[in-house]
Amino acid sequence: MLRLENVSHSFKNGNEVLKVLHNIQFEVQKGEMIALLGSSGSGKSTLLNLMAGLMKPTEGHIYIADQDIVKYGENKLAVFRRKHIGFIFQAYELIPTLTVRENVELPLVFQSVSPSKRRKKAMELLEMTGIGDKAALYPSQLSGGQQQRVSISRSLITEPSVIFADEPTGNLDTKTEEEIIRIMMALNESMNTTFVIVTHEMEVAAQMKKTIMLRDGYLVQPEEYTRPAAGGSKAPNASSLPSGVEVHSEGAGEVS
């Protein structure tokens, strides 16, 4: 479903080249829900932008639905994104002048789906996320958790191959965070939608069946995440993982 092969990325600042991702390799199967965990600056957003086709990696290949999106030009990529990728953002990113239902419908407007079909599908998703009764309200009339349910409904309406959620509970209290995670897990089960959830919160990651961790741009094993590296920024190795946690770290071991 989603496969990264030897993905590396560097940013250029003047004459300086900063390598922020090193030989990232992993695979996410259809219907899986994984957490991408890492502290601030570890490279999570960069990796997310690459996987979502918003940036191109310096090296490597990214396959989504068996297509290498790295080879795509801008126009093809934009079409591909609309069809295959859904987003959930930390700050919800809802349009304040549209009602809840209209916000959820919006991605289908760009796909020229008829108004009655759009409305029906939006209402189904709002019922599934438990806010069908809020359809006629505006985002500002909703709590943070309710706004995130709108955003989740919107991300699902195009039936994307994969949904990338960037710190989806970052603005929410613990109880609401649990609700949102529970909703995403239920949708993952019932719709078999693939989710990649970016977070720096261990509590969120702990609820996922599979976790991928980044530190200093390398994939690492879970204990490496909390333990400071001896002797500076070293690429860790991966072995003896707790059950249910899958970490791939080919290429780790080099420090450049």
Ligand SMILES: Nc1ncnc2c1ncn2[C@@H]1O[C@H](COP(=O)(O)OP(=O)(O)OP(=O)(O)O)[C@@H](O)[C@H]1O
């Ligand atoms: N456009 C850019 N130009 C130069 N360096 C960048 C750029 N974007 C990110 N970086 C650097 O890349 C590294 C990884 O940043 P990234 O935003 O991917 O981390 P993150 O794990 O998402 O952090 P956070 O949790 O704080 O959002 C950081 O050292 C950052 O300074």
